[in-house]
Amino acid sequence: MARLQDDGEAVVERFQPTSGRLSGWAAVALSATLVLAAVVYRDQGFPLWVAAAALLGGVLAWASMLRPALWVTDEHLVMRNLGETVHIRLAAVEEMVLRQVLAVRAGDRRLVSTVLGRTWRKTATSRRDPAAVEGPREGMKYADWAEHRLRELVDAARERAGVTAGSEEQRALPDAVRREPAIVPLALIGAAAVLLVVSLFL
Numbered sequence: 001m002a003r004l005q006d007d008g009e010a011v012v013e014r015f016q017p018t019s020g021r022l023s024g025w026a027a028v029a030l031s032a033t034l035v036l037a038a039v040v041y042r043d044q045g046f047p048l049w050v051a052a053a054a055l056l057g058g059v060l061a062w063a064s065m066l067r068p069a070l071w072v073t074d075e076h077l078v079m080r081n082l083g084e085t086v087h088i089r090l091a092a093v094e095e096m097v098l099r100q101v102l103a104v105r106a107g108d109r110r111l112v113s114t115v116l117g118r119t120w121r122k123t124a125t126s127r128r129d130p131a132a133v134e135g136p137r138e139g140m141k142y143a144d145w146a147e148h149r150l151r152e153l154v155d156a157a158r159e160r161a162g163v164t165a166g167s168e169e170q171r172a173l174p175d176a177v178r179r180e181p182a183i184v185p186l187a188l189i190g191a192a193a194v195l196l197v198v199s200l201f202l
Contacts, residue, residue, distance in 0.1 A: 009073035013153065015146050017068070017115045024065030031058025052199040056192035063185040070102070070115040072153050077104065079113040085180045086111050090157030092176035094165055098147040107176030118143050 031054040038051030069080040077088040088106045095105040102116040163170040 009076065012072045012074060013149060014069075014071040015116055015150075016142065018117050018143050018146075020065045020068075020114065024061050027061035028058050028066070031055060031061065048202055049196065049199040052192070052196040056189070056196050059185075059188045059192045063182075063189060064114075067182075067185060068113065068115050070113050072150070075157070077150070077154075079104075079111060079115075080182075081113065083182050083186055085182060087178040087180070089173060089176050090154050091161035091163055092170060092173045093154045093157075094170065096147075096150060096154065098143060098150075102150075108171075109177055111177065116143055116146050 034054035035051050035058070038046045038048065038054075040046075063082045067080065067082065069078075071078050072090070075090060077090055077093065079086045079088070088104060088111060092106045093104055097103045098116055098118060100117045100120065102113045104111045104113075158164065158170070161170075161173065163173065
């Protein structure tokens with residue numbers, strides 16, 4: 001497949017969110033409607049604090065439900081979350097579990113992404129369903145396919161690095177986890193929160 005570029009690294013696979021997008025867009029749309037109403041009806045006594053609260057809610061909905069993303073580059077599993085972007089070296093992944101969220105352990109840290117997940121019912125049945133450990137097959141749920149694909153990419157990276165899961169060589173790999181704060185979402189959340197506090201005193 002054609003490779004894209006992201007932060008200087010070729011993107012091997014992007015994973016689509018399994019839930020949350022519809023409710024996220026609905027929350028953003030509701031927030032935008034309330035903010036617009038505040039602008040239109042500002043001379044008729046529309047409460048400023050309602051608009052400020054709507055703005056904060058919209059920013060939080062965008063940052064928590066629409067901003068999160070998950071992709072794999074040549075060397076890293078990248079989790080973009082509400083307040084940070086985490087780069088996890090694929091070969092350093094010690095354990096990976098997909099339940100309601102994707103949980104990855106690397107460098108003695110547990111990292112979580114909400115992009116991929118299963119329903120509670122699917123999570124419970126997949127633990128005892130022998131078909132859950134089989135390879136990709138026709139009609140497979142997207143979350144199951146994504147889990148298999150992630151495991152393939154992790155296994156390939158370990159093989160290239162010559163390490164096995166849980167080994168001393170794996171734990172000795174440098175830069176297992178790198179975190180980057182998400183300046184824009186955090187700044188927007190902070191500004192909206194300040195505006196809400198100020199609006200309560202106006």
